[in-house]
Amino acid sequence: MLVAYTDAIEAEREELEKLLVKESGKPLELAKTELDMSLRWLRAFTTMEVKDEVLDDNEDRTITQTFPPLGVCCGIVPWNWPVLLGLGKVGPALITGNVIIVKPSPFTPYCDLKLGEIGTKTFPPGVLQVISGDDSLGPMLTEHPDIDKITFTGSIETGKRVMQSCAKTLKSVTLELGGNDPAIICDDVDIDAIVPKIATLVFLNSGQICMLIKRIYVHENIYDKFRDAFVTYAKTIKVGDGFEPDVLIGPLQNSMQYEKLKDLYKSVNTCNWKLALEGRIVSESKGYFVTPSIIDNPPEDSKIVVEEPFGPIVLLLKWSSEDEVLDRANDSKCGLGASVWSKDLDRAERMARCLSAGSVWINSHFDVAPNVPFGGHKWSGIGSEWGMTGLKAYCNSRSLWKWKK
Numbered sequence: 001m002l003v004a005y006t007d008a009i010e011a012e013r014e015e016l017e018k019l020l021v022k023e024s025g026k027p028l029e030l031a032k033t034e035l036d037m038s039l040r041w042l043r044a045f046t047t048m049e050v051k052d053e054v055l056d057d058n059e060d061r062t063i064t065q066t067f068p069p070l071g072v073c074c075g076i077v078p079w080n081w082p083v084l085l086g087l088g089k090v091g092p093a094l095i096t097g098n099v100i101i102v103k104p105s106p107f108t109p110y111c112d113l114k115l116g117e118i119g120t121k122t123f124p125p126g127v128l129q130v131i132s133g134d135d136s137l138g139p140m141l142t143e144h145p146d147i148d149k150i151t152f153t154g155s156i157e158t159g160k161r162v163m164q165s166c167a168k169t170l171k172s173v174t175l176e177l178g179g180n181d182p183a184i185i186c187d188d189v190d191i192d193a194i195v196p197k198i199a200t201l202v203f204l205n206s207g208q209i210c211m212l213i214k215r216i217y218v219h220e221n222i223y224d225k226f227r228d229a230f231v232t233y234a235k236t237i238k239v240g241d242g243f244e245p246d247v248l249i250g251p252l253q254n255s256m257q258y259e260k261l262k263d264l265y266k267s268v269n270t271c272n273w274k275l276a277l278e279g280r281i282v283s284e285s286k287g288y289f290v291t292p293s294i295i296d297n298p299p300e301d302s303k304i305v306v307e308e309p310f311g312p313i314v315l316l317l318k319w320s321s322e323d324e325v326l327d328r329a330n331d332s333k334c335g336l337g338a339s340v341w342s343k344d345l346d347r348a349e350r351m352a353r354c355l356s357a358g359s360v361w362i363n364s365h366f367d368v369a370p371n372v373p374f375g376g377h378k379w380s381g382i383g384s385e386w387g388m389t390g391l392k393a394y395c396n397s398r399s400l401w402k403w404k405k
Helices: 002-011 013-024 028-045 082-095 109-120 137-143 156-167 191-207 223-234 255-270 322-330 345-352 387-392
Strands: 053-057 061-066 072-076 099-103 128-130 149-153 172-176 181-185 213-219 275-277 293-296 313-319 337-341 359-362 398-403
Touching: 002 013, 002 028, 002 082, 002 109, 013 028, 013 082, 013 109, 028 082, 072 082, 072 137, 082 099, 082 109, 082 149, 082 387, 099 109, 099 137, 109 128, 137 156, 149 156, 156 172, 181 191, 181 322, 191 213, 191 223, 191 313, 213 223, 213 322, 223 275, 223 293, 223 313, 255 293, 255 313, 313 322, 337 345, 345 359
Parallel strands: 072 099, 072 149, 099 128, 149 172, 181 213, 181 337, 213 313, 293 313, 337 359
Antiparallel strands: 053 061, 061 398, 275 293
């Protein structure tokens, strides 16, 4: 049935892509990418199976670990990737034998409601349900005694409330929360080659992705050259309506995020942080448009460094020694993702293994796959989604002892 569901979504992908642009503000090319990934991931989930594991087998007994489904699961989905992150919960839940209720963000309900509508033509009643509502709906689901698992993707503060609510019925919970991802740039990189890639990994989806690069630590030997090249490239990035060609930065998705970013920009001016590129609130536009902003080496304890901006704003920070930059990169309550950029792969891996994050990349960032576990350290989450680790999170663990004599 999951294969048939995937085929049904693919048949209506064009409508979903346009709906994504209208609802979330993301550029059409990114909406197409989201649908491509979602369909690939669903097909990948259909090939994955949580198998029994024989722990001990001798002439007297066999001990097998089995993984029965939890039962009724609920996926609470954010507004920045409503299709991919919605189906990224649906696929694992169903393939492990559960049923699932999807609660979309009140900012982007229509894409997930469309996925639910498609599901009614594929699954028996009750297997996949989508329930939309305001912020009062979430607690009703997290406290409900007949729901066995909550999988939540969203902010740290909301994640804390979800966990507190789930504790009332001791239900299973997976939390994928915010990040403040560092990227460490070593002094041997090819600046011209990596700047376009890093800029995309900063400003994609208007910076509204938890695992994009937020802090760029650049070695002092190349800091000025990297900064100048980064600013030059950022000035070429097109900001506009998602249906316009070649747009990388669309509008911020909602007024709440827009107001947060406006307050952050006020802090930049109040604190007199140096700007390598001054972003602009495009107040005369019909949407929440903001142009890229690059902060030049602000104090490490400043608000802009400590908090996740979740917008088209990034920090450049200077470093000199490996131990120092690793300490600074890890000095955060978040630990979602991190990356090291260097031609010396041994050096890069040595540094990467010292970073406290659930996903660490070398010469890349923001790579994800359905067969690879994804989760955060510290305040960035509890548990993992995807991969066998993620699939097992939708199961109970049962030890089966079989005595032969």
